Every structure is written in C-alpha cells, then in structure tokens.
Amino acid sequence: MKALIVDDEARVRKAVRLLVNWETHGIDEIEEASGGFEAIERMRQDKPAIVIMDMMMPEGSGVDLMAAVNEFAGTIKFIVVSGRGDFDFVREAVRHGGIDYLLKPIEPEAINAAVAKAAAQWRVEEKERSDRQKQSMRLNEFKPVYGEKLLTALITEPATAQAALRRLREERLVPEGARAARLALMQVDAGDRQLHERFAWDSELLHFAIINICNEFLLPGQKGVAFRHWGAPTEIVIALWEEVDQMPAVLQAINEGLFVTLQRRIHMGTSMPGAFPDALPTQYDDALTALWRRNMMDANHYIHLFEEAKSGSRIAFAEWEEEWKVSALSGNEEQLAAASELWLEAARSSGYLSPQMLEDYKTDALLFCARMIRDAQGRHAADEETLMILEELAEKSPHVNAAVLSLQDWREWSRLLLMRLSLAIVQRQTQEKAKMSDIAAFIEQNYQAELSLQDIAKRFFVSREYVSRKFKQEYGINITDYISGKRIEKAKLLMVNPNLRITKIAEMVGFHDEKYFSKVFKKQEGISPKAYRLGETE
Known part of the structure; x- marks a missing residue:
C-alpha cells in the first residue's frame, strides 16, 4: 500500500513520516509532495491509497485538491491536517472524501488512528472493487460469439435479418414480443493507455468486461442486450426493446456502473426509436452519427442523442x-x-x-x-x-x-x-539541387554524345517531366538549350584551330548535321560559324 504526504513545509512532512507507524498499517511506500500541482502528478503516477495533506497551501486549499482529483481518483482516502477548527472546513473536507480531520499540532495517537481507519476502509473497498470486477467478468448465460454474430447480422445484413431473428428468438436472446427498438453505440477509447494496461492490452478481455457490465443492467427483465459489433472491432452496440423512451436514463445508469468498476465513463450515441428489426441499419447509422458529431469540448456530457446532433459543421x-x-x-x-x-x-x-x-x-x-x-x-x-x-x-x-x-x-x-x-x-x-548539379556535370562530360532528355532521366532514375521542370527551375533554361549551349561553347574554342573544318567541329561537339549546327550557332551567337571564325582569325 502507498501513502502520499502533501505539505508545503518540509519539517511538517518529516514530522508525519516519523509519527506514523507505517509498517503496522501495511504501508510500504511513502512519497511526498510540496504543493497541489505536484500532488496531482504524484497521484497520477503512484496511485496512493492514502493522502495526508495540509488544508492550507500556497497553490490552493486541500479541499481544492480533493475536488480536483475526486473524479480521477475516487478510491483515495484523504486525511486532512489543519491549524483551524472551522466547521465549514471540516464539512467540505468530508464532502470531498476526507475521512479524518486532524488539528495541528499533530498527536501520534491521533494520526496513527486516522491512518489505521483509512487503511482499513481502503482495503474493504479494494476487495469490493475486486469482487465486482471478477463478477463482471463471468460468462453470460447466452453464447456470446454466436449471439453477437446474429445480432450484428440484424444491422449489417438486412436481407437475412428475419432468419437471424428467428434463431435469436429460439436461443431466447431476443424476446418474442419485441416489435420496437432503440439503438445506442459506444466506442472504446483506443488511446486510453491506463485502461488498456489494466487488461494487459487484451482488447477482447476489455470489451468482454464492458459488455458484461452493460448486460447486468439490460438482461434482467429482457430490457435489451449489449454486444460487440463484429464489423467494427472497437464498437459496442446496445439494443433496447423495453422502455425505449427511457434509453438516456438506462445509459446513464450503465455509465455509472462502468465508473464504479472501471473508473471510466464512455461516450454513447443513440438513435431514434424504430421498428424492430427493420429500422436497425438506419438506427446504427444515426447512433454513429450522434457519436461523430458530439461536442468534445463539453467534457461532462456522455449521452449523445441523434436528434440533438449538429449537422455538417465544418471549419475548412x-x-x-x-x-x-x-x-x-x-x-x-x-x-x-x-x-x-x-x-x-x-x-x-x-x-x-x-x-x-x-x-x-x-x-x-x-x-x-x-x-x-x-x-x-x-x-x-x-x-x-x-x-x-x-x-x-x-x-x-x-x-x-x-x-x-x-x-x-x-x-x-x-x-x-x-x-x-x-x-x-x-x-x-x-537532394534536387545536388541531382541537377550532377546532371549538369554529366552534360559537361558527355556533350559530344547523343544526349536525349529520356536518356538523362533514365540514367538518373527520374521522369522526363521531373528533369525538365527541375532543371529549368535551377538553371533558368530548359535542358535542351543548355546542352546546345555547352556544345556551342566547345565549338567556339575549337574554331581557334584553323586546321579544323567546321563540319569536323560540328561532329566533334555532337552535331551530325552541319546545317543544323550553323542554325543553332547563329541563333545563339547572332552570326554564322564561318563569320565567327573569320572574326576570330582576323
């Protein structure tokens, strides 16, 4: 068993440590916190059974702290210590779960008696919680897998619904007189690590536990049934065919049962009442819509009615x-x-x-x-x-x-x-800049060869369109003009040699047609290769 001492004064925390006979009370782990915020974090991490706290702290009163964690940690036993004997303080402490209220200076007998009382009460409640959980895990009387598949078929396979309904009635899973129904849908939070860890990340076991808790409220008197939707592994369906108008109240009671056993409440979407089983497919869609359109900013609202769901709200x-x-x-x-x-x-x-x-x-x-x-x-x-x-x-x-x-x-x-x-x-x-540089270097080294856009793209494992677009973005010129430009630059250097004919120079730089070479040269330089050479040699 764990205990947490909360006080903003280190000497008080030390005094409590020394005054309590921890081993006698079965407490083997003692943690400390100097304020409310740290205490809440400790409670989340360490889950103590008993918290001994000062009533007045700089970060807020002990009552504020108890109120803040009351929903989160309803199993904790609080012992409040204060220098004030004000009745209002005592009343508020008790209202929020405090089982004892001690006045400073703390007497050894008083604090040990309070810890003994808290430890005993916690053990009793822990045993009750354990028994309830074991009870909720027992097998239901009906065959779960067979029944769940038939019930799911009422929603997903309308064409065979009547055949499935006959088998369900033969198995006494659905009463003969059920002519109307209302559907509710709950989705288990896949991101609730703490809940999943309690079930060793066994989703089958978790869903089994939740369904059993639901059916404790539904099976007596054949009000309805809860089952797993076999087409959607995270969804649990509740079908109610008695007192359909009372569905919100029934779901509220189920949620309270879930909270007692699992310390969790689950969001549920509901449909409108309808004919059974013909309306079930539409009712399922409506219940799902109610869940998907619930206002997540309303943290205290768990039952979501289809008739109240907002339609198509969207912020683009x-x-x-x-x-x-x-x-x-x-x-x-x-x-x-x-x-x-x-x-x-x-x-x-x-x-x-x-x-x-x-x-x-x-x-x-x-x-x-x-x-x-x-x-x-x-x-x-x-x-x-x-x-x-x-x-x-x-x-x-x-x-x-x-x-x-x-x-x-x-x-x-x-x-x-x-x-x-x-x-x-x-x-x-x-990477693209480096690749374009590599392509430019390749052209520099192979300008005299037959170079096509397709060949270059294939060599560098990219598409023609990609090379064309990115090369122009990087160099401001399309790749074909770049190749021609390089060839003309080399040709100009070769023209300095009077022993090389223009036909030979054109061939050496990659042009196999002298006329085409002259056309490209004149387009780039403004004069013909012959005129350029005459100018160079004069």
Missing part, C-alpha cells in the same frame, strides 16, 4: 493552406508553430469541435502534406517515399474519438506534422 482547412505552405517553405520554427495552431484555434473559438471535424482536419492536413511533398519530389519518384512519411505521421496523430479531448496533443501533432513536412521539403530541395 483550405482557409489556412497558404499559411501552412509559406511556413513549410520557410523552415522557420516560429512560423511553423504559429501556422500549425490556426485551424485548432478557430475550432476552439467556435465552441464546437466534434470527432468528425478532427477526422476531416487530419485527412485534409495529410493530403495537403502529400501534395506538397509530391510537388517537391516529382510525381513519378515520390509515391513510395511519400506514403512512408504520411503513414508515420498518421500513426502519431491523437485519436479522433478520444474520450477526453486534448487540444494540446493535437497542437503538438500539428506542429510535428508541419515541421516534418518542412524538413522533407528542405531535404528534397537539397
């Missing part, structure tokens, strides 16, 4: 594409950070942000990055490398359906995305 990422482009090309960290927050800040300011909006934002941002990278790399050469970069960035994104919205996580992902894009562009520009 395209409005900020230019800022993203400019910052990515600049490579400036401050510009990158500022641009990466623009869409998120607009969404936050609107007061409404849904999973669908985050999914659209993520998709639009990744597509924008793909276009930018392809433009920088050349369409033919970029596909494989682009896909690898985008897959890496997509995997690092926060979960759009997270139970709790973290704008900071999305800001950080957006910043990393934009910085990675900028880095890819800069790296590619550097």
